[in-house]
Amino acid sequence: MITESTWTNIGPVSNYPLNLGSCVKVGGKQIAIFNLPTEQKWYAVQNFNPQNQRMVLSRGLTGDADGVPIVICPLHKYRYSLETGECFTESTYSLETFPIKVDGDSLVIEA
Amino acid sequence: MKERVIVIGNGMVGYKFCERLAEKDSENKFQIVTFCEEPRPAYDRVHLSEYFSGKSADDLSMAKFDWYEENGVELHVGEKVTQIDKVAKHVITSSGKVVKYDKLVMATGSAPFVPPVPGIDNKGVFVYRTIEDLDAIKEYSKGARTCAVIGGGLLGLEAAKAAQDLGLTTHVVEFAPRLMPRQLDNAAGTLLKDVIEDRGIKVHLSKSTSNIAGDGEVKAMEFADGSELKVDMIIVSAGIKPRDELARDTGLEVGPRGGIQVDSYLLTSDPNIFAIGECALYEGMIYGLVAPGYQMADAVSELLMGNEATFTGADMSTKLKLIGTDVASFGAIEIPADSNAREIVINDTHNNLFKKLIISEDGTKLLGGILVGDASAYGTLHQMYLNEMTIKCDPIQLIMPASDGEPAGVGVGDLPDSAQICSCEAVTKGDLCSAIEKGCSSVAELKSCTKAGTGCGGCVPMITDLFKQKMRESGAEVSDRLCEHFDLSRKQMYQVVRATGIKSFDELLEKHGTGLGCEICKPAAANILASTWNLPILEHSSLQDSNDAFLANIQQDGTYSVIPRIPGGEITPDKLIVIGEVAKKYNLYMKLTGGQRIDLLGARAADLPPIWKELIDAGFESGHAYGKALRTVKSCVGSTWCRFGVQDSTTLAIDIEKRYRGIRSPHKLKGGVSGCTRECAEARSKDFGIIATEKGWNLFVCGNGGITPRHGDLFATDLDRETLIKYIDRFLMYYIKTADRLERTSTWMTKLEGGLAHLQDVVINDSLGICEELESQMAHLIGSYECEWKNAIEDPEKLKRFSHFQNTEEVDETVEFVDIRGQICPARLNEANEEESDELAKA
Ligand code: SRM
Ligand SMILES: Cc1cc2nc3c(=O)[nH]c(=O)nc-3n(C[C@H](O)[C@H](O)[C@H](O)COP(=O)(O)OP(=O)(O)OC[C@H]3O[C@@H](n4cnc5c(N)ncnc54)[C@H](O)[C@@H]3O)c2cc1C
Ligand code: SF4
Ligand code: FES
Numbered sequence: 001m002i003t004e005s006t007w008t009n010i011g012p013v014s015n016y017p018l019n020l021g022s023c024v025k026v027g028g029k030q031i032a033i034f035n036l037p038t039e040q041k042w043y044a045v046q047n048f049n050p051q052n053q054r055m056v057l058s059r060g061l062t063g064d065a066d067g068v069p070i071v072i073c074p075l076h077k078y079r080y081s082l083e084t085g086e087c088f089t090e091s092t093y094s095l096e097t098f099p100i101k102v103d104g105d106s107l108v109i110e111a
Numbered sequence: 112m113k114e115r116v117i118v119i120g121n122g123m124v125g126y127k128f129c130e131r132l133a134e135k136d137s138e139n140k141f142q143i144v145t146f147c148e149e150p151r152p153a154y155d156r157v158h159l160s161e162y163f164s165g166k167s168a169d170d171l172s173m174a175k176f177d178w179y180e181e182n183g184v185e186l187h188v189g190e191k192v193t194q195i196d197k198v199a200k201h202v203i204t205s206s207g208k209v210v211k212y213d214k215l216v217m218a219t220g221s222a223p224f225v226p227p228v229p230g231i232d233n234k235g236v237f238v239y240r241t242i243e244d245l246d247a248i249k250e251y252s253k254g255a256r257t258c259a260v261i262g263g264g265l266l267g268l269e270a271a272k273a274a275q276d277l278g279l280t281t282h283v284v285e286f287a288p289r290l291m292p293r294q295l296d297n298a299a300g301t302l303l304k305d306v307i308e309d310r311g312i313k314v315h316l317s318k319s320t321s322n323i324a325g326d327g328e329v330k331a332m333e334f335a336d337g338s339e340l341k342v343d344m345i346i347v348s349a350g351i352k353p354r355d356e357l358a359r360d361t362g363l364e365v366g367p368r369g370g371i372q373v374d375s376y377l378l379t380s381d382p383n384i385f386a387i388g389e390c391a392l393y394e395g396m397i398y399g400l401v402a403p404g405y406q407m408a409d410a411v412s413e414l415l416m417g418n419e420a421t422f423t424g425a426d427m428s429t430k431l432k433l434i435g436t437d438v439a440s441f442g443a444i445e446i447p448a449d450s451n452a453r454e455i456v457i458n459d460t461h462n463n464l465f466k467k468l469i470i471s472e473d474g475t476k477l478l479g480g481i482l483v484g485d486a487s488a489y490g491t492l493h494q495m496y497l498n499e500m501t502i503k504c505d506p507i508q509l510i511m512p513a514s515d516g517e518p519a520g521v522g523v524g525d526l527p528d529s530a531q532i533c534s535c536e537a538v539t540k541g542d543l544c545s546a547i548e549k550g551c552s553s554v555a556e557l558k559s560c561t562k563a564g565t566g567c568g569g570c571v572p573m574i575t576d577l578f579k580q581k582m583r584e585s586g587a588e589v590s591d592r593l594c595e596h597f598d599l600s601r602k603q604m605y606q607v608v609r610a611t612g613i614k615s616f617d618e619l620l621e622k623h624g625t626g627l628g629c630e631i632c633k634p635a636a637a638n639i640l641a642s643t644w645n646l647p648i649l650e651h652s653s654l655q656d657s658n659d660a661f662l663a664n665i666q667q668d669g670t671y672s673v674i675p676r677i678p679g680g681e682i683t684p685d686k687l688i689v690i691g692e693v694a695k696k697y698n699l700y701m702k703l704t705g706g707q708r709i710d711l712l713g714a715r716a717a718d719l720p721p722i723w724k725e726l727i728d729a730g731f732e733s734g735h736a737y738g739k740a741l742r743t744v745k746s747c748v749g750s751t752w753c754r755f756g757v758q759d760s761t762t763l764a765i766d767i768e769k770r771y772r773g774i775r776s777p778h779k780l781k782g783g784v785s786g787c788t789r790e791c792a793e794a795r796s797k798d799f800g801i802i803a804t805e806k807g808w809n810l811f812v813c814g815n816g817g818i819t820p821r822h823g824d825l826f827a828t829d830l831d832r833e834t835l836i837k838y839i840d841r842f843l844m845y846y847i848k849t850a851d852r853l854e855r856t857s858t859w860m861t862k863l864e865g866g867l868a869h870l871q872d873v874v875i876n877d878s879l880g881i882c883e884e885l886e887s888q889m890a891h892l893i894g895s896y897e898c899e900w901k902n903a904i905e906d907p908e909k910l911k912r913f914s915h916f917q918n919t920e921e922v923d924e925t926v927e928f929v930d931i932r933g934q935i936c937p938a939r940l941n942e943a944n945e946e947e948s949d950e951l952a953k954a
Contacts, residue, residue: 020652
């Protein structure tokens with residue numbers, strides 16, 4: 001039986017700085033990925049910030065708002081949930097989120 | 112039996128009436144039934160344009176379906192009232208319902224006026240009033256490149272901005288010889304035209320459209336003067352026409368130019384029928400703004416409740432939103448005929464600023480005014496006008512930037528409690544103050560509990576000012592905790608870090624905070640850690656704003672700027688050549704900054720390390736333009752060259768800039784040194800300014816340019832160099848230790864208890880006994896300086912992050928530049944689909 005896997009390997013985990021965002025290109029899409037070491041978790045969202053229409057989210061700070069992990073746009077400080085992509089600053093915006101996980105030594109992403 | 116009130120029209124005003132009556136009718140005396148022609152319940156038409164910038168129809172709705180249900184208001188959507196029988200007292204609807212009423216309220220609003228020009232029925236001609244209109248415009252714009260808006264009034268300009276945002280080359284065609292003819296005078300209109308044209312919208316004045324050419328689809332506009340404009344689509348915004356057709360058919364009295372005639376009780380010629388909002392004609396006037404409509408809605412709801420209320424006209428002051436420049440007018444815009452009023456005009460075409468005030472003959476009362484380019488004074492001026500407040504200063508001060516500290520105009524604090532701050536919702540200053548006293552603890556809460564600021568939004572800056580002022584007055588209630596993650600103020604966090612020796616954010620968070628941190632506490636903590644321990648900044652890069660994390664300022668398109676330090680503005684030809692060569696090699700835009708140095712812009716993150724490598728090899732250092740740190744110490748040529756100079760200001764500026772470079776502080780720091788009192792280095796507008804005297808140096812502190820300019824205070828006179836530097840060391844360190852985050856020295860000073868005298872006491876007389884400590888902490892910071900960029904390029908681990916993609920070498924193809932005056936510039940968002948604009952072609 002052949003199962004179609006949509007997971008893409010984006011290289012060894014050690015390539016990715018912990019605590020800081022990075023940007024990867026998967027199938028033509030720019031995706032911002034974040035690791036929150038205290039949470040032991042990886043997150044992936046679109047790199048494109050719908051508010052200012054620029055590819056900048058991977059360069060944003062991370063943190064939490066009322067316990068929800070967030071990324072904050074470096075240009076105008078809009079806050080987005082890393083879990084759902086919801087924008088807390090202006091509810092009309094939202095981000096696409098992508099499943100991401102560690103597989104052996106590598107990071108894989110479904111995009 | 113309940114009395115039945117039927118409301119025809121569920122627009123902004125019809126809805127507001129339902130809301131007001133339902134709220135007041137606590138005994139349920141009335142049954143409210145409303146018919147709504149549009150396919151959805153009332154929405155915020157004032158903010159209609161935001162539908163293009165991402166708001167959904169749902170976001171714009173005034174109230175959800177649930178609201179109507181919960182409040183017992185019977186809503187019929189998509190159902191129009193087609194007939195009124197005023198004798199039988201019933202209405203007939205488009206679905207054939209016959210419904211009896213006791214009282215009828217007409218809130219049918221208005222429709223855009225579409226001039227009967229031949230060819231206007233071609234495809235591609237739109238109006239701009241409903242969500243459906245906007246949907247149609249958006250859809251059609253996909254196949255269009257140029258758009259003309261007929262009408263250069265308030266709404267026309269808003270529509271033009273929307274068309275431009277859709278990526279269309281946009282023209283505004285106005286019949287009158289100026290824009291916004293009803294709100295502006297000639298000079299203001301001319302200036303506004305220039306500003307709008309600078310933004311890429313072409314304006315054609317004194318043009319009357321005689322024909323719209325097309326073959327079923329719009330092709331061009333033809334004007335009475337024989338000229339022609341090729342366009343693919345047209346938005347008509349040439350004024351409004353009250354929806355009085357139903358009233359006419361019913362035999363109600365209407366005005367000669369339209370509008371349902373009402374008296375001061377908002378009654379039509381039939382004693383059971385009221386009319387409110389944009390369909391109502393009161394004393395020959397249609398009120399095309401929400402605030403007057405809301406006042407009418409409120410009055411009718413009071414009358415129905417048996418209370419006394421009248422409508423006797425309303426203020427028509429306006430502030431234009433969305434066009435990218437401020438425009439506002441209130442009261443009289445010209446000197447009223449046969450009055451002795453006077454006018455004061457500032458027409459600064461150089462800065463695109465126009466300000467005009469009409470004042471009473473004796474200069475004590477404000478009768479009206481116009482503001483273009485900077486309408487920040489609108490809130491206060493408008494209030495002064497409405498409340499007929501006495502002008503206590505020289506009236507010109509009201510529109511001039513004040514030279515020292517406080518602006519001369521009145522602040523919210525001076526307004527009487529009865530002053531209406533929000534005219535849409537009729538909320539007074541007194542209402543807001545009591546809401547704050549009852550516990551509203553944020554502007555958002557204040558808005559939701561008083562409704563102030565929820566209409567046109569024009570009053571929000573004043574509400575915010577009032578809120579802040581009340582908070583300041585009540586002292587204790589102002590929480591100065593940094594954010595949800597720390598129960599500490601910046602000053603306390605600084606003390607904790609210094610006292611406990613904590614060197615990382617994680618440790619700080621673990622011991623004194625909660626959660627994961629955020630964009631407020633992380634940079635604040637990084638800044639404090641740097642001000643205390645002075646470790647290379649990239650060691651905290653995950654805490655820093657993008658600017659500090661990349662050691663460069665992020666620009667609007669996501670690229671970065673590079674500013675090498677040029678101490679005192681002095682530079683050798685060889686070094687200047689290196690900067691030029693680097694800029695050329697990496698294709699960077701080059702500009703002299705306001706701080707006497709050179710900015711190289713448009714660098715991709717990945718190019719930053721090689722660029723800096725070349726600059727550092729040539730002897731440059733980081734200029735810290737990205738950090739909350741010392742920027743520049745501006746200098747003049749001083750006694751070395753200048754025929755007036757009395758001391759060597761250049762050398763002192765260079766030495767001081769080098770002394771404090773790299774030191775992190777609560778906000779950026781700037782200095783200046785002038786060689787004599789002529790003050791060519793503008794030292795008094797700096798955080799610390801030094802002016803040479805015959806005997807030594809005068810020191811000024813806490814000056815500021817920027818948002819609220821403030822001249823520095825004279826701190827000490829005729830100092831020798833050594834004492835001067837000692838005082839600056841102590842002053843800066845005291846500021847670093849005690850100021851709030853992002854607080855410049857000038858704001859810090861205005862809040863400092865005891866003010867200048869206290870500061871002099873601490874720094875000169877050592878009244879707190881901390882001077883030794885201040886000096887040694889400063890000595891540590893100076894001694895541990897290291898160029899951050901040099902440190903970074905020598906550390907491969909730190910450079911990891913400078914590539915755009917982590918999994919490929921590709922560059923970010925979304926960054927695009929265009930050529931402007933021979934250099935690169937970021938492409939605007941819609942530049943790609945913008946074509947050479949079609950010009951007005953003479954026929
Ligand atoms: C580049 C420059 C404009 C230019 O082309 O000349 C500039 C550019 C910026 N200024 Fe400025 N300012 C520049 C000179 C000034 C000056 C003039 C001066 O220093 O003599 C002032 C007024 C003087 C003063 O600060 O008192 C000035 C007052 C401001 C302010 C208002 C500060 C205030 O306290 O009111 C801000 C906003 C802020 O800091 O919050 C600001 C903020 C900014 C920021 C950082 C905005 C931002 O966050 O993106 C701009 C980014 C710089 C960049 O990307 O490189 N800039 N800015 C100037 C850089 C000077 C330098 O060599 O470092
Ligand atoms: C783009 C735009 C920007 C604006 N900006 C501002 C601003 O910044 N500040 C400001 O103060 N004002 C602004 N306005 C004006 C403001 O929106 C109006 O003053 C306000 O909407 C008037 O409310 P109304 O209820 O009288 O009319 P409307 O909002 O027009 O509502 C009337 C409703 O009645 C319905 N109706 C008509 N006849 C019938 C019938 N026979 N049966 C059933 N229903 C019927 C209509 O379909 C409509 O839904 C703006 C308007 C537009 C279009
Ligand atoms: S401040 Fe004085 S010394 Fe300096 S350039 Fe001006 S006039 Fe000359
Ligand atoms: S004045 Fe319109 S919202 Fe307050």
